[in-house]
Amino acid sequence: MSKRGAFIAIEGLDRSGKSTQASALIKRLEAANVPCKHIKFPDRTTPIGKMIDSYLQSKTELDDHVIHLLFSANRWELASSIVKALEEGTTVVCDRYAFSGIAFSAAKVLPRETTSKDGDSTIPIPTHVLSYEWCRAPEISLPAPDLTFLLEVSPEKAESRGGYGEERYENKEVQEHVRQVFDRIGEEIESSGVGKWVVLDADLDKDEVEQSVWDEVKPFIEHMGVSGPVRKLW
Ligand code: NYM
Numbered sequence: 001m002s003k004r005g006a007f008i009a010i011e012g013l014d015r016s017g018k019s020t021q022a023s024a025l026i027k028r029l030e031a032a033n034v035p036c037k038h039i040k041f042p043d044r045t046t047p048i049g050k051m052i053d054s055y056l057q058s059k060t061e062l063d064d065h066v067i068h069l070l071f072s073a074n075r076w077e078l079a080s081s082i083v084k085a086l087e088e089g090t091t092v093v094c095d096r097y098a099f100s101g102i103a104f105s106a107a108k109v110l111p112r113e114t115t116s117k118d119g120d121s122t123i124p125i126p127t128h129v130l131s132y133e134w135c136r137a138p139e140i141s142l143p144a145p146d147l148t149f150l151l152e153v154s155p156e157k158a159e160s161r162g163g164y165g166e167e168r169y170e171n172k173e174v175q176e177h178v179r180q181v182f183d184r185i186g187e188e189i190e191s192s193g194v195g196k197w198v199v200l201d202a203d204l205d206k207d208e209v210e211q212s213v214w215d216e217v218k219p220f221i222e223h224m225g226v227s228g229p230v231r232k233l234w
């Protein structure tokens with residue numbers, strides 16, 4: 001069997017530069033004559049993707065469980081085409097994947113925080129709407145990335161990049177919760193051995209981040225190779 005393609009995911013908070021880096025990586029791969037394909041989640045072009053788009057733009061309201069399952073279904077509807085491309089030797093670069101799915105949903109807290117008394121001070125206890133385990137379940141068995149980059153951006157830098165947009169989740173408080181879930185996912189991926197998890201400082205200049213991404217991807221593709229069947233998410 002000829003060498004299969006590598007499955008590379010680029011993850012991070014909003015304004016971390018994921019799309020810029022995914023495009024830059026595709027250009028580098030093309031220049032190196034590596035067959036490659038650029039995909040993105042959510043894929044807003046499918047019927048499910050259109051429902052997601054409408055929700056993100058606050059044109060529709062959906063139960064938190066429902067939107068979580070739609071995001072996951074949006075990956076499942078493309079899962080077999082990802083595996084096919086990889087098996088045909090095409091490297092797939094994916095702008096957001098299942099880890100965003102878990103992180104953004106598990107980060108949701110009820111608008112009113114319950115509090116606990118500690119001496120004179122009141123400590124807020126955020127109540128999560130969906131448990132981490134529940135959010136992770138629909139992602140089980142999706143094709144697993146061989147290499148995932150988490151682009152870490154500070155709130156200050158995200159703000160300086162023009163701030164957040166108008167979509168749902170694009171505010172400091174949500175992003176901070178999402179950051180914490182991403183850290184938990186990274187630890188789990190590392191210890192599970194399903195794929196490699198690389199954290200990069202995305203506050204740096206985009207050319208520096210691009211170089212760091214390439215420094216990981218190049219040897220990965222050239223030397224270690226990507227062998228064996230496409231793995232499944234843990
Ligand atoms: N998002 C993205 C989720 O909540 N769950 C998912 O499964 C995925 C893939 O959608 N704020 C959120 C993260 C983003 C938003 O993504 C739209 P983008 O990359 O800005 O189009």
Ligand code: MG
Binds near residue numbers: 014167
């Ligand atoms: Mg966005």
